[in-house]
């Protein structure tokens with residue numbers, strides 16, 4: 515399979531970093547079926563592409579994404595909402611949550627509805643100081659979807675998650691950072707520098723170790739301590755058999771810095 519070549523998703527690959535930029539600025543990068551398909555396909559290809567070590571999601575223009583394309587959804591269609599969600603959003607969110615390499619959302623502007631879900635499914639969230647999350651679901655007479663129930667309640671607990679979901683007030687960047695929904699808030703001008711600091715570090719990091727750490731943390735969300743101890747044991751066995759471990763150990767014994775040190 516090859517990377518999809520779609521105008522709605524600008525795909526670039528440089529120095530181990532795959533950037534997927536939503537490109538429908540006229541509708542604030544609302545997710546059309548074409549964009550959702552291209553996004554899924556390119557994540558699937560990137561999973562197996564050894565040249566890709568980090569994936570960045572971002573939006574062109576003034577938005578990250580305004581969520582589902584409401585105009586497209588409103589048009590005559592031959593599918594139900596349930597089919598649409600099962601076919602597009604659920605596999606996309608799972609593909610992101612289970613992605614074996616680090617993923618970063620560069621939230622350059624508003625992230626609404628499913629746009630918020632996609633951003634929250636990424637590992638790192640970098641937010642512009644004038645960006646915001648909009649849990650626009652209840653305002654539209656909808657329910658939380660695209661994993662937002664899952665991510666919000668785990669990040670914030672039930673009380674705060676309910677307040678934000680039911681009242682639907684925009685979550686401004688500083689509030690999102692204070693709540694722990696995003697890692698860092700920076701000015702628009704500083705987005706690129708912060709992003710490349712992170713991607714450079716992650717791209718030269720120990721990929722197999724990252725993949726195992728991600729898998730263990732994901733399992734830790736739902737498994738018991740005893741199960742996680744067993745999983746960590748198995749994963750440590752794999753990690754210590756890796757070339758990266760041997761390189762880092764050798765550096766340590768020679769009193770040199772780790773090849774992966776920040």
Ligand code: T3D
Nearest residue numbers: 540541542544580581582583584585598599626627628650
């Ligand atoms: O199928 C399923 O799975 C259901 C799933 C649902 C999950 C969802 O994601 S539901 C959709 C959730 N998103 C929203 O409700 C956000 C809708 N958009 C807005 O509320 C506003 O656009 C914003 C607050 C995000 C920004 O407002 P503003 O004033 O800065 O911009 P604007 O003028 O409203 O939007 C600019 C253009 O983008 C405009 O088009 P126009 O008039 O210039 O031709 C607007 O219609 C278009 N646009 C914005 N959001 C969407 C959209 N077009 C289609 N779908 C959108 N979601």
